Structures are given as C-alpha cells and as structure tokens.
Amino acid sequence: MNYKSLGKTGIKVSELCFGTMSFGSRANKEQSQRMYSMCREQGINFFDCANVYQKGVAEEYLGSFIAAERDKVVITTKAYGAMGDDVNAKGCSAKNLQNSLHQSLKRLGTDYVDVFFLHHYDPATSEEEVLRTLDSFVRDGKVLSVGVSNYAAFQVERLLRVSDVKHLVGVQCIQPMYNLAKRMAEVELFPMASAEGMGVITYSPLAGGLLTGRYSKAEGKKSGRLVENPKYKARYEGVFYEQVGSSFAAYADQLGMHPATLGIAWVMANQAVTAPILGAADPEQLKPALDAPAHRLSEEVLKHLDTISPPLPPAHDRTDERS
Template sequence: MRYTVLGKTGVQVSSLCFGTMSFGGDADPHTSAQLYQLCRDAGINFFDCANVYAGGRSEEILGQLIHGHRDEVIITSKVYFPTGEDINARGASRRHILRSVEASLKRLNTDWIDVYFIHHFDDLTDLEQTLRALDDLVQQGKILYPAVSNFAAWQIMKALAISHQHGWAGIEVIQPMYNLAKRQAEVEILPMAQAEQLAVIPYSPLGGGLLSGKYGVNKKPPSGRLVENKMYQTRYGDPLLYTLAERFSELARSHGFEPAPLAVAWVASHPAVTAPIIGARNSEQLKQLLQCLEIEMTPELRAEISALTPEPPPATDRNEERTPHQYSSR
C-alpha cells in the first residue's frame, strides 16, 4: 500500500479509501467485518462513512470494528441528508449539524471524527452559519477537519473565503463524483483542489458498477445499483454509456486487466486525487478491486482509456486554448 498526505493536514492516509456504505445493508455485520479486515490487511487506514448509510447502521458497525485501534485509522462521516421524518432533520443548519455530529459520535463509539463532510450544498442555509458550526466543532475537538461533498468549485471557493475571512478552520477535503463516464470534475473542481492544496477523495470510480465489466449494450446483471436503484438509473441512463462500458471492458482485457480495478486505477492516476473511494458487498469484489494497486497507469495507458469518452470543455469553453490555434500563451 502507498500512503499520501491528506491535503495540507500532514495526516498520512492510504492511497485507497474504503467506503462503508454497504455495512449494515448489502453486507451484514459478519461480512462487514471480513471486508474491514481485508482492508486492514491490505494496509488501508482510511474509511469513509455517513450518518445516513443504512439508516445509521453503517456507523455503528464501523464503530465496533475500529474499537481497540481507533488511533490507527482515519474515519469520515457526513451530515445533510434526512435522518428522520421531522422537517428539520436535514440540511446544513447549525441545529442539524450539532445534533447530527453527537449522534454520529455515539454510533461510531469515538470521541472525534477525523474528516466531517457537509454531504451536499444547502441552498436554504447561510453558508457562514454552516462554516461557523464546523469551526465550533473543531474547537471542541469533536471533528478535526471540515470537508464538503457534492459541492461545485465556486461553492468550495466561497466557503474557503468565508472561513479565511473569519479565521475559522477551513475546508481541507473534498469528495466529488469522478469516473470515466463522469468527468465534469476535471473542468474546475480538480484544478481548484490542486491550486488550494485540498485533499480529493472521489466517490463512484466504477460509475455505480457501469465500469465493472458486468454491463454492455446488451449485457446487464440480474441485480445491482443500475438495475434496482432509480437514482443510479437516472445518473447513468444514457444508452451511450453502455457502449462505453463495453468498449472499456474490451480495452481492459486487451491489456490483461479486469475492468473494475482498471477503472479505479484510472481515477487514482489523476494528479489531484488523493485516494479514490472503493466499496464492496463481499470479499470477492474487494479482492478484485485491490488489484488496482498492482496496475501501472502509464501516461500512454491513461490517454488510451481517456480517449473512450469526450474530454469535457474548459471552464471558459475556449477549447482552442488547448491547441496551438490561439492568440498566444504566456
């Protein structure tokens, strides 16, 4: 396992982060324990969670598994999405954040959460209120590093500016969606992260299973997120993506790789990425994904894979600036 620094924090994390969304859901406690031990045996010390995963059960199981060696692992959790029927049991208000972090600490059976994410931008709450609440939690030692997930680049920069202006603890880690089928992060989010020295732990490197080798134009497994989950069906509903899945699988196997670990290795090879988040429902899936650590992602191989999907246009939409056909360059 390779280790890298988490942004500017000085904390060393494994080059893979394991997402525990399956704990208590697709993976029962026994299977979750097997997955956790496989991760630890592979050298993974970085585990991603959220208060809404399996209705809080994921946090409870993770809390049980880290007992006895809490100091050896870096864990995350999140707040924003509904945790109950009450109209205020959601969002990034100070009220919901402070109540949610206490519940997460209890479920995780820990005194602190290393990285605490605002899971989604809250249009109804003043961002200054959200950031002040996070800073208060840092001052109290309940969280160490504020973080955001599913934020646009401008929202992250606004958050950084507000925190800097007030002398509050700033955002240290971001969690965007990023995979071969969803490359929007390359336009502004990843360059911004490099410029601001933010850690990046992208989720969904397999595109919800699209790039696992199980999907094609006329190929679909009997179960899986893209088969059973309306949200994922919407996210990856474009028929062209199934052509991509088929072509990617062919390319992977022509190089002697399984598609799933190659998809993770492609995400990991972006210079802004700290650690892709991988997930699994069983040991066989996880063992296959861990093969990504053995793949040498050369510039030539990355370029060949990247050519399967259109490179997103630059933020200014002036694509000529990537060529010699422009006014000038500095």
C-alpha cells in the same frame, strides 16, 4: 500501499479509501468485518462513512471494527440527509449538524472524527452559519478537519472566502463523484482543489458497476443498481454510457486486467486525487479493487482510455490552449 498527505491537514492517508455504504445493506456484519480486515491487511487506514448509510447502521459497524485500533485509522462521516421525520432533522443548520455529529460519535464509539463532511449543499443555511458551527466542532476537538461532498467549485470557494474573512475553519477536503464515464470534476473542482491545497477523495470509481461491463450483457440488464435504482439509472442511462461501459470492459479484457482494477487505477492516475473510495458488496468483489495500486497505468493506456470517454473542455472552453 503508499500514503499521502490529506491536503494541508498533515494527516497521512492510504492511497485507497474504503467506503462503507454497503455495511448493513448489501453486506451483513460478518461480510463487512471481513472487508474491513482485508483493507487493513493491505495497509488501508482510511474509511469513509455517513450517518445516512442504513440510518446509522454503517457507523455502528465501523465503530465496532475500529474500537481496538482507533488511533491507527482515519475515519470520516457526513451530515445533511434526513435521519428522522422532524422538520429540523436534515440540512446544514447548526441544530441539525450539532445533533448529527453527537449521534454519529455515539454510533462510531469515538470522541472525534478525522474528517466531517457536509454531504450536500444547503441553500437555506448561510455560509457563515455553517462555518461557525463547524468551527465550534473543531475547537471542541470533536472534528479534526472539515470537508464537503457534492459541492460545485463556486460553492466551495464561497465557503473559503467566508472562512478567511471571518477567521473560521475552512474546507480542507472535497468528495466529488469521479470515474471514466463522469469526468466533470476535472473541469473546475480538481483545479480548484490543487490551487487551494485540498485533499480529494472521489466516489463511484466504477460508475455504479457500469465500467465492469455487466450491463452490456443481456443477463446484466435484468438486475443491479443501474436497473433497479432510479438515481443510478438516470445518472448512467443512454447510448454514450452503454458504449463507454462495453468498450471499457473490452479494453480491460484486452489488457488482461479486471475492469474494477483498471477503473480504480485510472482514478488513481489523476494527480489531483488523494484517494478513490472503494465500494464492494462482499469480500470477493473487493479483491480486484485492492489490486489497483499494483497497476500504474502507462501513457499509452491512459490515451486509449481517453478515446473511450474523452476529457471535457476546460471551463473557459478554450481547447485550443491545451498543451
């Protein structure tokens, strides 16, 4: 396992991050513990979590797993989503962020988190208000660095501008969706992150299972997240995504690689990415994902994958200027 600097934080993280969204839902505690152990055995020291994952259950699981080695692992959590019925139990207000962090630290059984993410952009709360709250977390030692997830590049830059002018903590890491079927992050987010020296950890490297090829088969179309979850269905529905999924799985078979291994190796090949976030429902599903670092993709393979899902035009749409 190789280790990289997480942006300018100085923190060294493994080139794979494990996402704990399945903890307490698709994976029971025993399965979750086994997957955590498998990651540690492979040298992964980076674990991503969020308060809304099973309303805190994932944080409780992760907290119990890291208890004996807290200083050896890098953990994240997030705040924004509703954790209760109260009108103030969501968003990026100082009230909700303060309460969310307090509760997350209790569930995780730790005094601090390495990265605290804003899970979504909140148009109702000013950038200065958000940053002053985050700045106080860092000053109190409860948060080491700040990140944002599901933000547009211009929203991140607005935060950076305010943090610079007001001398407040800045954004040090971003967490966008990124996979071969969804390449939007390449247009503005990745160039911005590289220019600003940010860490980048990307989620959904297998497009919710689309890139495994399971949804190309008649049996696969009967169940699974892309069938049962309205959000995933809307995200990957249509002829283009069906073609990408089937073509990708066929090419992985041609290469003699598991599609999960190929999909994650493709994300790792992008120099802007610090670490893709792995997700798995059980230990067996995790195995091919952990094999990705052993497969550095050739230019020939990368070019072929571009024919399956072509890169998007740059933001200024001057494709003629590509070298």
